[in-house]
Amino acid sequence: FQKKLLIGKRILITAGPTFEAMDPVRGITNRSSGKMGFAIARAAIEAGAEVHLVAGPCELTTPLAATGKITRTNVVSAKEMHAATMQSRDCDIFFAVAAVADWGIAKPAKEKMKRQGKQAPSLEFVANPDILGDVAKTVRMKGGRPHPYCIGFAAESTELAKHAEEKRKRKGIPMIVGNIGPDTFGSDLNELLIVDENGSKKIAKAEKLQLARQLIQLVAKKI
Ligand code: C5P
Numbered sequence: 001f002q003k004k005l006l007i008g009k010r011i012l013i014t015a016g017p018t019f020e021a022m023d024p025v026r027g028i029t030n031r032s033s034g035k036m037g038f039a040i041a042r043a044a045i046e047a048g049a050e051v052h053l054v055a056g057p058c059e060l061t062t063p064l065a066a067t068g069k070i071t072r073t074n075v076v077s078a079k080e081m082h083a084a085t086m087q088s089r090d091c092d093i094f095f096a097v098a099a100v101a102d103w104g105i106a107k108p109a110k111e112k113m114k115r116q117g118k119q120a121p122s123l124e125f126v127a128n129p130d131i132l133g134d135v136a137k138t139v140r141m142k143g144g145r146p147h148p149y150c151i152g153f154a155a156e157s158t159e160l161a162k163h164a165e166e167k168r169k170r171k172g173i174p175m176i177v178g179n180i181g182p183d184t185f186g187s188d189l190n191e192l193l194i195v196d197e198n199g200s201k202k203i204a205k206a207e208k209l210q211l212a213r214q215l216i217q218l219v220a221k222k223i
Contacts (some may be wrong), residue, residue, distance in 0.1 A: 007048035008151035010091040012148065013041050014131060016056035022107040022123065029101050031100040031185040034058035036153075037097035038192055039212035044093075045069045047216050052091070054084045077130035079105060089135050091111070092223055094148040096132035104128050120168035136173050146174060148223050155179045164195040174222070177215065180205075194218065 015037020021027040034055060041051045042063035051070045053062065062072045073088075075081045078100045085094075103125035113121060132152050139146045150173040156163045160178045168176040178193035180202070190207040192215070203214050 004048035005217065006044060006092075009093065009220075009223070010051045011041075011044045011049045011051045011093045011095065012054070012091040013037050013044070013051060013086050013087065013095045014054045014056075014081060014085055014100070015041070016058040016060075016160050017099050018056045018081055018101045018128075019076050020078065020101050020128075021076070021108045022105050022152045023111065023113045025112050028101065028105070029057070030101065032056070032058075032099035033186045035185075035186070035188065036064055036179075036190060036212070039208040040095050040097060040215065041070060042209060043212035043216040044126050047211070047220060048158070049093075052088045054081055054088070054098070056081060060119050077101075078131070082129040082131045082134065085131050085135065089138055089148065091148045093219060094132075094135050094150045096150070096152050097133070098131070101128055101132055130171075132173070133171055136171050139172075147223055149174060149219065151175045151177060151219065153177050153179065155184065160193055161195065164193060164200070168195055175219070196222075 006078050016034030017030045017032040019029045024101040038060045041053045044051050045064045045067055053072045055074055062070055072219045075084050106124035111189050136150050152171055152173055154164045154167055154176050161164045164178040175196045180191040180193055184190045186209055190211055192203040192211055194201050203211055
């Protein structure tokens, strides 16, 4: 049973990986499936919200598209995801779920890079924009609450609670959701650690959609 706690609220979600092109046929990406972000989109619509989903390259279909409550912008690179997100940042809640590449390729080749004997090419990287950080900088107080209410995600291999709290403070956001366990990528299951100003608490291992529904209930009470 899902209470319609988010009627009239606008939710922005980034999801999936980004893809940083090296040339027209090659690039660098990561193992994010987009499942968690898409599950949050579905749970938000179930709760009565309107959702804008900014999705990196992934195979998933748009959840509950027939409701007309969701719009989707497909992007490839972190720069594109940044631009699409900044355009829609006027919302009630922003979930930064995407696994954004920290670095892009400085000068992607216009033509396919050719092999040159045994010599391997070297790549120059440039730092990508911090999408969540830039949205967080625009937050204003509205009715005594931060607008938008920003939620970041963290996948850490060690000391999740400590790193998540550090990340929350550094980014100046009220909530970080930590992925517990190393095998969340691509899986239908996950286990979450919610870190906010009151400390941290676990949401026990479950299907990503079940977790998303619990997370939506929790966040709805904050706004
Ligand atoms: O510390 P880190 O930047 O890895 O924090 C991860 C969180 O920040 C995630 O919510 C992720 O979606 C977001 N992020 C972002 N833009 C980046 C890097 C991370 O929005 N360039």
